[in-house]
Amino acid sequence: MSPLLALLLAIVLAAPLYAAERAPTFDAHIHYNADSREAYAPQAVLARLDEAGVARALVSSTPNEGTLALHAAAPERIVPLLRPYRTDADRGRWYRDESLPAFLDDQLRRGQYRGIGEFHLYGDQARTPVIARLLDLARTRGLLLHAHTDAATLDALYARSPGARILGAHAGVGADAATVATRLDRHRTLWVELSLRDDDVAPDGRLARDWRALFVRHPDRFLLGTDTWAVHRWDAVRVTHERARRWLEELPPEVAEAIAHANAERLFGPARAAGGRSGGAAGDGGAPEGNRERKEFGT
Numbered sequence: 001m002s003p004l005l006a007l008l009l010a011i012v013l014a015a016p017l018y019a020a021e022r023a024p025t026f027d028a029h030i031h032y033n034a035d036s037r038e039a040y041a042p043q044a045v046l047a048r049l050d051e052a053g054v055a056r057a058l059v060s061s062t063p064n065e066g067t068l069a070l071h072a073a074a075p076e077r078i079v080p081l082l083r084p085y086r087t088d089a090d091r092g093r094w095y096r097d098e099s100l101p102a103f104l105d106d107q108l109r110r111g112q113y114r115g116i117g118e119f120h121l122y123g124d125q126a127r128t129p130v131i132a133r134l135l136d137l138a139r140t141r142g143l144l145l146h147a148h149t150d151a152a153t154l155d156a157l158y159a160r161s162p163g164a165r166i167l168g169a170h171a172g173v174g175a176d177a178a179t180v181a182t183r184l185d186r187h188r189t190l191w192v193e194l195s196l197r198d199d200d201v202a203p204d205g206r207l208a209r210d211w212r213a214l215f216v217r218h219p220d221r222f223l224l225g226t227d228t229w230a231v232h233r234w235d236a237v238r239v240t241h242e243r244a245r246r247w248l249e250e251l252p253p254e255v256a257e258a259i260a261h262a263n264a265e266r267l268f269g270p271a272r273a274a275g276g277r278s279g280g281a282a283g284d285g286g287a288p289e290g291n292r293e294r295k296e297f298g299t
């Protein structure tokens with residue numbers, strides 16, 4: 001390589017993609033399911049997050065042991081969610097499983113889960129006694145709910161539990177920007193993450209006008225996400241965050257920073273310094289973190 005080419009390459013590589021070094025991103029949709037656990041040990045997962053510039057991640061898995069293993073490997077980076085599925089088959093029946101509230105209650109006593117999800121819920125499924133119990137449990141403990149659902153079901157959840165703290169997965173799945181805007185206006189304790197919405201938010205890599213306007217109108221309500229539901233999706237983590245860093249550059253810096261990581265930090269608190277908490281392994285007791293969190297996020 002000629003010296004000139006090397007210099008040009010160095011300049012190109014040093015071009016300031018948004019927050020490439022200043023503000024690492026937060027990924028609000030990581031799963032570490034059984035198949036991923038077979039493919040990648042916790043340290044390998046953390047290496048993939050490193051190469052994507054992802055500082056911290058919201059993690060859930062089927063079964064929950066994957067989440068606990070990853071959290072034990074890096075408690076300062078992993079924000080664990082309790083999944084209401086013990087097996088993949090639970091996905092289609094969990095909302096009417098009478099044994100679920102006791103299971104959730106028991107698991108939450110471990111004191112390290114920050115919320116419940118990601119779960120899938122549609123229509124009348126949101127009106128079962130089991131879901132009513134889930135909403136009560138979340139309110140009592142100040143837990144976040146990571147819900148893969150549509151706008152109408154979201155309204156039903158808020159009707160049953162006003163003030164519920166809900167993170168809408170995939171920004172309402174297929175919801176358009178106007179629908180998301182209406183829900184963010186209507187529900188003050190709703191946040192949304194943008195996993196799998198790249199092609200809507202930034203087709204061809206450039207921000208769509210309606211989504212840009214929405215980010216500026218509600219800068220404090222959006223988070224980034226990938227969704228690693230299967231082994232092949234780990235390749236998407238780096239791509240997702242690279243793309244996001246590009247369209248974040250089109251936003252005012254404070255809005256970009258909020259979406260890249262600051263909103264997640266407000267929701268979950270700053271990363272704990274290494275050694276700031278002893279252990280972190282499954283089963284350690286102590287006050288539920290959700291209760292602490294509720295104080296610092298009192299809306």
Ligand SMILES: [Zn+2]
Pocket residue numbers: 118148169170227
């Ligand atoms: Zn989902």
